[in-house]
Amino acid sequence: MFKHILLPATGDASDDMVFTTALAAGLGAPTHLAFLHVRQDPIAAAVGMAGGGMDGGYGVSMLIETIERDDVVAEAAARAAFGAFCAKSDLVVGAGSQSGHGTAALTVETGAESASLIEHGRTADLVVIGRLRGMGEVELGRLQDVLCGIGRPLLIAADSCPTSLLDTVVIAWKDTAEAARAVAVAMPFITRALRVLVMTVGEEASPESAPNALSVASRDRLVATLSRHNANVQAWHVPLDDGAAADALLAAVADARATLLVMGGYGHGQLREMVFGGFTRSVLGGAAIPVLMMH
Template structure:
């Protein structure tokens, strides 16, 4: 199994370049076809909000959307050939971002998105958690690149956040191509110590499963301590100096976690290294 089609979303933000760099890394590693996608949502959301505006204002919004799409396209069409890659295509569409990404991602093996910058108030009305929540719908792994930082490698040092859930299992399976190429893999088990001993989650069985796929992994227990589980996972990732976290998204009752937060939300908002979410 390998990633043969990788889809990266690009927009007018300056961080699109870093996101594209991560996508190119993986494209070269897997000899994949790279698709760049820009979704122009701005005119739609603004016209819905300003239903009675005149033709000149409407045209200005349309022109701005086309300008942003052109800038993203120029970045893609310049960077990919300069990186020596020939298997690629550019797509620019208009619509709601989540709907368009879901539709296009169905025909890709991996979706690369950027973490929304909370300081950018011009970005068209996306929630801060949309990359992680998108994993609920696309049926594909979603790799989210932080809005700050540089990432010379992605997938060489991997931490798997494992709690034995269906979502964690899906994430590990989806990440197998990356795990098989990694130099080091650490399985960090996340368990509720109040459970009965027979119900505890251990990483040794997952380690054996991965070994049969050619992946050598170490196992470490995430013990209780100050801070939330998500914060402790991020601290452990920093201690291990990993360049990718693999985890299942929204493993608890979905509406409760979406409303009140949880491990997925913590990592989605506070990540400092790329995270691969899968549901």
């Protein structure tokens, strides 16, 4: 079970779904939600944003004042959202005895958000984070930095959160260490799920595609193993014709009415910059449900 869950409180409108997903990840048991709001360092942020493009100190000074004002607004919004969510979710503020769904605490510090999430996340059971910041696109760089740095499972919230994450858990399976680690950290969900589907995409077992055949064989072994923990585990093969593998997976996930997707974080190279390959990027950009990842 996840007893200590870390999640950012950014002050953005997207926070509410992150909060809701983190609470759902507690699976109804008393859980401590550790909310973290990170203020920008105005001087460091201004220097980084200005670079060499501003002449003199006046422009930088004005930028620092703007960042400071934005920090005040964002912190106030984060505190308000934290208080409102705790009140409606029956969370006791503080680290004392747990009641209802559990306890919650808000930590506010100054620095780089990704670095702070990594520092606090390494000692949490689970980290829950949003994909978007405001109305922007999926923040792949932020997600990748945190996933690579925490060494813990990362649950990435979507635009909506199912009432329960346990109705249908889908495992996007490949015969890789990253996928195996993702399955290992997802066991609290897998053992309690109403249905678990182990999906392979385009992994036709043919003589000319030995690597794909290897994934199919390992998928069947995984189904056998997980069936010892949950009787409702099935293999699901997603054929791949001319379309993209990510699109095929997302379509199958929708057809299965999945409530949680489990997958490894990996790309096609050894560099850290390649952790989110094209497949992972497409899934994160298009998945309508929370995605649990491990690198």
